[in-house]
Amino acid sequence: DAGVIQSPRHEVTEMGQEVTLRCKPISGHDYLFWYRQTMMRGLELLIYFNNNVPIDDSGMPEDRFSAKMPNASFSTLKIQPSEPRDSAVYFCASSPGGAGANVLTFGAGSRLTVL
Amino acid sequence: AQKITQTQPGMFVQEKEAVTLDCTYDTSDPSYGLFWYKQPSSGEMIFLIYQGSYDQQNATEGRYSLNFQKARKSANLVISASQLGDSAMYFCAMREAPGGGFKTIFGAGTRLFVKA
Numbered sequence: 001d002a003g004v005i006q007s008p009r010h011e012v013t014e015m016g017q018e019v020t021l022r023c024k025p026i027s028g029h030d031y032l033f034w035y036r037q038t039m040m041r042g043l044e045l046l047i048y049f050n051n052n053v054p055i056d057d058s059g060m061p062e063d064r065f066s067a068k069m070p071n072a073s074f075s076t077l078k079i080q081p082s083e084p085r086d087s088a089v090y091f092c093a094s095s096p097g098g099a100g101a102n103v104l105t106f107g108a109g110s111r112l113t114v115l
Numbered sequence: 116a117q118k119i120t121q122t123q124p125g126m127f128v129q130e131k132e133a134v135t136l137d138c139t140y141d142t143s144d145p146s147y148g149l150f151w152y153k154q155p156s157s158g159e160m161i162f163l164i165y166q167g168s169y170d171q172q173n174a175t176e177g178r179y180s181l182n183f184q185k186a187r188k189s190a191n192l193v194i195s196a197s198q199l200g201d202s203a204m205y206f207c208a209m210r211e212a213p214g215g216g217f218k219t220i221f222g223a224g225t226r227l228f229v230k231a
Contacts, residue, residue: 031217033219035221042221042222042223042224043206043221043224045218045219045220045221048217048218048219050217055217055218056218089158091160093160095217095219097217101148101150101165101167102148102210102217103150103162103165104150104160104162104208104219105162106152106159106160108158108159109158109159
């Protein structure tokens with residue numbers, strides 16, 4: 001298994017532009033999580049899905065952020081319009097459901113810089 | 116509501132010695148899981164160890180052990196025989212399940228420095 005795949009790995013954009021981050025979870029995992037990591041705020045949970053359905057989006061900072069999961073193998077996190085304070089590393093993670101540890105497996109992250 | 120607290124922003128340990136990284140948590144869900152992840156300078160998140168709330172024994176994985184004290188709501192990570200490669204950021208995480216919908220949150224992290 002190739003693990004959780006995120007793209008792009010690095011994105012540099014200008015304020016006001018639209019940014020789309022992509023994630024392919026591990027096949028068979030029921031849960032998908034989006035986190036944002038900054039020095040100031042640490043690892044923040046933005047939103048998570050179960051079987052492609054958003055369960056909790058209370059961590060999404062504002063309406064500029066949106067996330068979708070159109071099928072079990074793909075999710076996007078979109079920022080429109082982007083602002084410098086959105087600069088961060090965005091991680092996608094997936095996990096199985098059911099009983100047991102259900103360990104989150106993380107992607108390599110997408111480092112976003114908004115100028 | 117879930118809460119994870121790591122009170123040690125940074126820790127130093129001498130190579131080959133043991134070190135304990137603190138983690139306390141708060142939850143009203145009787146069923147939950149506790150995790151520790153390592154994040155080296157390269158940035159990836161590496162799973163280290165897991166403890167379920169109903170597990171009777173403390174979890175161990177090689178040089179890692181989790182000191183689980185349920186009544187005190189603490190889940191400290193113990194690294195034995197520290198190595199230079201252990202220098203990294205360490206995150207404690209909690210997952211409420213299944214009533215909490217498997218929501219998983221992370222503490223602020225502890226940066227560990229291993230000295231030669």
